[in-house]
């Protein structure tokens with residue numbers, strides 16, 4: 001946008017000039033979750049693959065940070081900092097699965113809109129609300145299956 | 150090019166003509182991501198545990214290794230296009246935008262190469 005400064009037209013992000021509704025929320029959620037997956041999810045994926053390819057010690061380091069055994073955490077002195085980081089990693093990992101299901105649900109919604117369906121006001125509104133809700137349910141089911149097996 | 154009026158700036162230029170291809174590739178890679186990430190999630194759920202030995206034995210077999218390499222390629226391809234769109238939207242200054250997209254290209258190609266290399270190493274028993 002070479003003329004961006006001269007012509008006085010609004011540039012993104014223009015979240016503040018639209019009235020919020022489920023359709024706008026699901027759209028921005030798609031962007032946020034997609035970029036979260038790209039920056040955080042893919043970095044974790046590479047760490048995981050790199051650790052696997054580097055051997056048992058590297059894999060132990062990876063799991064020790066990303067999914068630490070809560071009972072082994074040390075809360076004194078410097079341990080406080082590293083334990084908080086380990087807790088944060090758990091939030092990040094759950095967050096990344098949530099981001100995937102959220103992005104996948106709104107991505108599937110994109111496919112429906114792409115074929116020209118789902119533009120009726122009520123249908124559009126319903127699926128804007130349902131896709132993130134279904135994604136939260138999928139996240140819960142995934143972690144329940146993983147932790148309870 | 151025109152003389153700087155709004156109509157003069159766009160007359161004869163048309164669109165960049167690469168939009169439909171970008172749009173379609175975003176969809177193709179999205180389908181790939183959906184299939185492959187769901188495959189990864191289900192596979193991890195089906196493993197008895199996630200200990201090093203268990204994961205290594207699973208991922209180094211031919212079919213999981215192939216799927217994992219494809220997952221790396223599909224997700225990085227999709228992410229490169231998707232993050233690029235985000236940058237085009239939010240980085241308004243020309244030189245900065247160029248620098249961001251250049252860095253994005255270097256990092257995604259490097260990341261995908263590293264991921265595929267790790268899978269190949271695992272599959273060929275180097276680890």
Ligand code: HEM
Nearest residue numbers: 031034035037038104107108110179182183228231232234
């Ligand atoms: C798992 C790894 C994935 C990553 C890292 C990822 C990342 C991204 C990013 C960064 C964007 C750009 C968002 C924007 O500019 O608003 C995007 C767009 C998109 N993603 Fe994904 N995504 C992934 C998986 C998926 C899946 C599974 C689907 C489909 C079910 C999907 C469907 C889409 C679609 C349709 C778009 C284009 C939206 C548009 O045209 O505005 N993505 N993705």
